[in-house]
Amino acid sequence: MSNKIEIHKLDLHYGKFQALKAVDMPIRERSITALIGPSGCGKSTLLRCLNRMNDLIAGVKVKGRVLLDGQDIYAPGVEVPELRKRVGMVFQRPNPFPLSVYDNVAYGLRVAGLRTRARTAEIVEKSLKGAWLWENLKDRLDSPALELPLDQQQRLCIARLLAVEPEVILMDEPCSALDPIATMKVEELMMELKKDYTIVIVTHNMQQAARVSEYSGYMLLGDMVEFGLTANIFTNPADPRTQDYITGRYG
Amino acid sequence: MRIPPKHTQRAAVLVMGLATLFTLAILVFIILFVLEKGLPVVSLKFLFTNPQDMGKSGGILPTLVGTILLTLVAVAIATPLGVGTAIYLTEYTRESRITRIIRFGADCLAGIPSIIFGLFGFIFFVTILKMGWSIMSGGLTLAFMILPTIIRTAEEAIKAVPNSYREVSFSLGATRWETVQKVVLPSALPGIVTGIMLGVGRSIGETAAVIFTAGSSLRMPASLMDSARTMSVHFYILAREGISTENAYGTAAILVITILFINLTAYSLMNRFVAKNN
Numbered sequence: 001m002s003n004k005i006e007i008h009k010l011d012l013h014y015g016k017f018q019a020l021k022a023v024d025m026p027i028r029e030r031s032i033t034a035l036i037g038p039s040g041c042g043k044s045t046l047l048r049c050l051n052r053m054n055d056l057i058a059g060v061k062v063k064g065r066v067l068l069d070g071q072d073i074y075a076p077g078v079e080v081p082e083l084r085k086r087v088g089m090v091f092q093r094p095n096p097f098p099l100s101v102y103d104n105v106a107y108g109l110r111v112a113g114l115r116t117r118a119r120t121a122e123i124v125e126k127s128l129k130g131a132w133l134w135e136n137l138k139d140r141l142d143s144p145a146l147e148l149p150l151d152q153q154q155r156l157c158i159a160r161l162l163a164v165e166p167e168v169i170l171m172d173e174p175c176s177a178l179d180p181i182a183t184m185k186v187e188e189l190m191m192e193l194k195k196d197y198t199i200v201i202v203t204h205n206m207q208q209a210a211r212v213s214e215y216s217g218y219m220l221l222g223d224m225v226e227f228g229l230t231a232n233i234f235t236n237p238a239d240p241r242t243q244d245y246i247t248g249r250y251g
Numbered sequence: 252m253r254i255p256p257k258h259t260q261r262a263a264v265l266v267m268g269l270a271t272l273f274t275l276a277i278l279v280f281i282i283l284f285v286l287e288k289g290l291p292v293v294s295l296k297f298l299f300t301n302p303q304d305m306g307k308s309g310g311i312l313p314t315l316v317g318t319i320l321l322t323l324v325a326v327a328i329a330t331p332l333g334v335g336t337a338i339y340l341t342e343y344t345r346e347s348r349i350t351r352i353i354r355f356g357a358d359c360l361a362g363i364p365s366i367i368f369g370l371f372g373f374i375f376f377v378t379i380l381k382m383g384w385s386i387m388s389g390g391l392t393l394a395f396m397i398l399p400t401i402i403r404t405a406e407e408a409i410k411a412v413p414n415s416y417r418e419v420s421f422s423l424g425a426t427r428w429e430t431v432q433k434v435v436l437p438s439a440l441p442g443i444v445t446g447i448m449l450g451v452g453r454s455i456g457e458t459a460a461v462i463f464t465a466g467s468s469l470r471m472p473a474s475l476m477d478s479a480r481t482m483s484v485h486f487y488i489l490a491r492e493g494i495s496t497e498n499a500y501g502t503a504a505i506l507v508i509t510i511l512f513i514n515l516t517a518y519s520l521m522n523r524f525v526a527k528n529n
Contacts, residue, residue, distance in 0.1 A: 053422060058345055085424035095415040097434060108423040111433065157419075164423055 004029040004168060004198040005050060010064035012045060012054065019045045021222040022064070027168075027215075032190060032199045034213035034230065036206060038245065041219040043202045047170050050200065051087040052080050068168070085112070088166035092173045094153035096145035096160070101128075101137050104145045104156055108164035123163050131159035132189055151182030155189065169193065171201040175208065187212050206246065210234050218242045282507055289504025292497050298505070302469055306485060307495045311502055313471045317386065317479030318509075320472065321465060322454040324390025325397060330447055332394070333401030337443075340402075341409045342431055354406075361399035368396045369463035377464055384478040389465025396460055397450030404449065408442020409435060441521045448517045452510055458483045482506045 005027040012020035019042045027033050035043035048054045049066060052073060065072045073083050085108075096104050105124045114120055124141075128134040133155050137148075145156055154174060161169060171190075175183040190199060190212055203209050209216055210230060217227040218239075226233060226242045237243045300310035336353075344350050372392030382388045412435050420430040436443075458481075466478035467488060480488075482502050489499035 051422065053418070056418070056421065081421075081424045081426050084422055089422040091415065091419065091422075093415070095419050097416060097419070098438065107420070107433070108425075111420075111423060111425040111429050160419075161423070 002029050003027060004069065005200075006065075006067040007046075007049075008065040008067070010046070010049060010062070010066060012042075012049065012063075013059075013061045014057070015059045019222050020049070023219075023222075023224045025217050025224055025227050027198060027200055029198050030194055030196070031215060032194050032201060032213045033215040033217070034209035035200065035202045035217050035219060036204075036209050036245075037219035037225075039204075040221075042222045043217075043219050044172055046219070047172055047200060047202050048089075050168070050170055051084050051089055053084075053089065055080065085164050086166055087168040087170060088161040088164060090154070090157055090161060090169065090171045090174045093177050094150055094157055096148075096153050096156050098144070098146055100142050101145050101148070101156060102141040105160050105163050107160060112164065127159040127163040128156075130162045130193070131155040132185070133159055149182075151178050151185060154178060154182070154186060158186075158189065158193075166197065168198045168200065171199065173202055173204060176204065183208070206234075218245060220245070282511075285500065285503045285507050289500035289502070289507075292501030293504055297501055301471065302485075302498075305494055306469065306489050306498055308498075311482065311485060311498075311505065313469055314480050314482045314485040314502070315505070317465070317472055318455055318481040318483070320386050320475065321389050321393065321461065321479065321481055322451055324386060324475065325393035325454045326447060326451055328391060328394035329398045329401050329450055333398050333446070333450075334405050334443060336402050337405035337409055338431055338435075341406055342427060342435065354403075357399040357402045360395075361403070364459075365396060365457055366459040366463075368392050369460035371395075372460060372464035383476070384464065384466030384468070386465055386472055386475045386477060386479050389461050389479070389481075390475070392460050392464045393454045393457060396457070397453050400449050400453070401443075401446045404446025405439070405443045408439040408446070411442065412438040441525055444517060444521055448514060451513055455481070455506065455510060455513075456483055457481075458487045462487075482509075 003026040007023055007025045007027075010020055010023040011018065023042075023046060025033075025046075035046060037043050045054065049062060050068075050073075054060045054062065062074060064074075066074060068083070068087065072078075073087075097107060099107070102124055105127050106120050109120050109123060114123075125134060125138075128137060133152060136152065137156075145153065148156060154177070158169075175186050178186065187208065190201070193199060201209075201213065213230045215228065216230040216233045218225045218233060218237075218241075220241055226237060226239045228238075233242060234246060237246055297310045298315065299312050301312055302314075303309035336357075340350050340353060369392065372388055372395075376382045376388035376391050377384060416434045416438065417430055420434045421427075425433070461481050462484050465481070465484075467480045467484055468478035469480055469485075470477075472479040482505060486499050486502045486506065489495050489502065
């Protein structure tokens with residue numbers, strides 16, 4: 001399997017504070033890569049570098065390279081909206097728009113300029129099926145998205161993302177607002193999605209990283225302390241700092 | 252001696268309740284007073300015929316038309332300028348010295364007495380730009396007068412849109428303009444409409460700024476470059492020059508009903524819009 005994304009010597013400063021220090025990491029295609037580490041270690045910041053969401057924050061400076069299929073996404077002339085269509089994101093809290101189920105899923109298509117109704121309906125159905133919501137919601141496409149239970153809202157956000165046909169899905173603690181059963185459902189969905197998509201997930205929950213990911217990166221204070229196969233990191237960490245975190249000595 | 256909290260609580264509720272009641276009573280009193288004095292004169296004929304004898308007899312049709320046209324011109328000019336400024340200040344700039352100066356300027360503009368706007372409009376539009384006393388001059392002057400209100404209410408409404416909506420929209424590949432159009436403005440619309448309605452109310456009720464810029468012709472305006480008299484100005488002239496107290500109150504009644512009608516329509520439209528979106 002090849003690398004979908006390669007991160008080389010990535011530095012990130014928020015003003016004077018350095019949040020990422022020369023981070024190197026490969027992300028394999030069609031697999032799940034987990035970023036773990038204690039709060040404030042930079043894992044969400046790193047995730048948000050991959051679709052340049054950090055550009056929206058004042059005072060952020062990025063140095064280094066992030067290659068997506070070999071192309072540096074920080075090179076001058078890169079169309080950021082186009083990049084974000086390829087590298088989509090699922091957020092910590094389910095955040096559907098205050099629109100109907102249908103309009104939520106169709107949002108990205110409308111932004112992309114798709115005008116024909118039949119084609120939109122087709123993609124909305126496919127996306128909802130992809131997020132395992134079609135059976136639940138096919139008769140309620142007009143109902144407000146904010147009235148759905150939280151786990152369905154989160155999967156609706158995933159469907160909304162699938163509709164723009166991304167190649168990479170970034171997930172920023174996607175289950176932290178969900179109960180264990182809903183979490184399980186989203187994890188199962190992730191296992192299904194990785195057949196077609198490259199997934200990077202930030203999680204606080206080490207069991208979750210162990211359950212779903214093939215590769216893990218352990219971060220601490222902006223450093224990528226250790227990266228490797230999840231199985232190795234959890235059973236036989238090379239770095240004593242990883243060992244401390246895995247065994248729950250702190251974090 | 253210490254008063255038990257239960258009693259102070261009760262006293263506070265009582266005082267605030269009375270204050271609310273008093274406010275409401277004043278509003279109801281004013282409306283009833285005007286309607287009681289004015290409604291006997293009001294009829295379809297009063298609404299839809301031309302005034303005669305300087306307004307001593309006859310109806311108020313030209314002033315009704317003048318009011319509507321003047322307000323439409325003012326709102327049509329002030330809304331795109333105001334909402335555009337608000338979008339620029341909130342979405343396209345970061346908080347800086349310049350945005351603070353612009354905001355400070357808008358606040359100062361809001362505090363200027365309307366007669367000053369009238370004077371400015373008279374010198375600038377009527378005289379220098381040679382637009383004469385006209386609906387256009389008056390509408391432009393009123394537009395400047397209501398601009399700060401529209402900017403500030405639109406700004407607050409846009410700021411109140413949760414940031415997560417913008418974030419999601421960007422993450423789906425939308426540009427800032429697409430995000431503004433498809434997410435921010437629809438969510439902020441009720442607040443923006445409120446600002447516009449405040450502007451409409453001020454335009455309809457304005458006299459000082461209008462008399463200097465749109466004049467007080469009682470003829471039916473044929474174009475936007477004609478002079479016109481609004482209902483408020485008509486009321487002012489009828490009452491001040493003692494032409495006809497009855498017709499003055501009749502005009503006032505129509506004014507009050509118009510403003511109530513506009514506010515009710517705006518509220519119900521807004522409620523329907525909000526209900527549709529949630």
